[in-house]
Amino acid sequence: QEYTAIKLKVLEWTEEGKKEIAGKLPEGAEVFLVAATLRPETMYGQTCCFVGPKLSYGIYRVSSTEFYVCTERAARNMAFQSIFLERGVFPSVGTLQGQSLIGTLVHAPLSVHKDGVRVLPMESVLATKGTGVVTSVPSDSPDDYATVTDLAKKAEYYKIKKEWAELEIIPIIRTPSYGELTAEFLVKKMKINSPKDTKPLAEAKELAYKEGFYQGTMLIGDFKGEKVEKAKPKVREILLGKKEAFVYSEPEGHVISRSG
Ligand code: ZZB
Structure with a gap:
């Protein structure tokens, strides 16, 4: 699987985050x-960034001044993709609990929310996929839509500020079947009530991917009016060119059977 790894720069740590990183960074x-x-073509619509509150994240040195936060598993993969200075080495300067990242203010590349977006909890973030950090686009990702809706509804329970989960969801892509807010359309149509409705959410995700990619037209950005199929690689190039993203690959995440 080849991902685009989006770099969300920390603008402001939480108090807990500050304590955990104290003395560890130059x-x-x-x-x-x-x-x-x-x-990558949906990055204009980022409204927050998800981490697994119970997951553990490392802080890895990329250069003397740049550090990446991701799972150790992801850092190990990156170490063989010329992302760090030395092949096979992923120098950790510390660890952070997902929970202590909640509330951190980060800059989301290309997002219309220029003042930054907040890091919020998502229980379904898998430690075994990607980087363990998920950028949220509730206009086009049913999982993200269901999660931000739930977070806003139960802000107190999640110990977050309601408004962190309520940044405006703007239309990014129009499709003939689902209109301008694909995720909201599918979540409502399929009567998905919670981020825990994993089966219908998986189905909605498949539908959203297909319709967005093959039938979608961009409503925003440098490639407004173009088909998603054409715009996707171009948006990706822009992000890569500005060093706001890099290519990150991982082997298909299957457990290798040792039987036989
Ligand atoms: C932004 C985005 C916008 C995404 C969208 C999807 C959609 P897949 O297809 O199963 O490989 N993701 C990445 N890492 C994780 C993780 N560790 N745990 C849970 N979710 C994760 O899934 C790839 C997508 O799943 C990624 O792309 C990321 O969310 C999320 F409009 O990034 B995406 C219809 C989907 N739309």
Whole structure:
């Protein structure tokens, strides 16, 4: 699987985050949460960034001034893709609990939300896929739509500020079947009530992927009016060119059978 790894720069740590990183980073260090996506063309619509609150993340040195936050598993993969300085080495300067990242303010490349977006909890983030960091696009990802809706509804329970989950969801892509807000359309049509409705959510995700890719037209950005199929690689090139993203690949995540 080849992902686009989006770099979300930390603008402001939480108090807990500050404690965990204290003394571990050099003066002037830039820290990025790294989110793996298959949909770079939707980055205009990022409204928050998800981490697994119970997952553990490492802080890895990319250069003397740049550091990436992701799972150790992802860092190990990156170490063989010329992302760090030395092949096979992924120098960790510390670890962070997902929970202590909740509320961190990050800059989301290309997002219309220029003042930054917040890091929020998502229980379904898999430690075994991507980087363990997921950038949220509730206009086009049913999982993200269901999660932000739930977060806003139960802000107190999640110990977040309601408004962090309520950044405006703007239309990014129009499709003939689902209109301008694919995720909202599918979640409502399929009567999905919670981020825990994993089966219908998986189905909605498949539908959204297919319709978006083959039938979608961009409503925003440098390639407004173009078909998603054409725009996708071009948006990706822009992000790569600006060093706001890099290519991250991982082997298909299957457990290798040792029987026989
Ligand atoms: C932004 C985005 C916008 C995404 C969209 C999807 C959609 P797949 O297809 O199963 O390989 N993702 C990445 N890593 C994880 C993880 N560790 N745990 C849970 N979800 C993760 O899934 C790839 C997509 O799943 C990624 O692309 C990411 O969300 C999420 F409009 O990034 B995506 C219809 C989907 N639309």
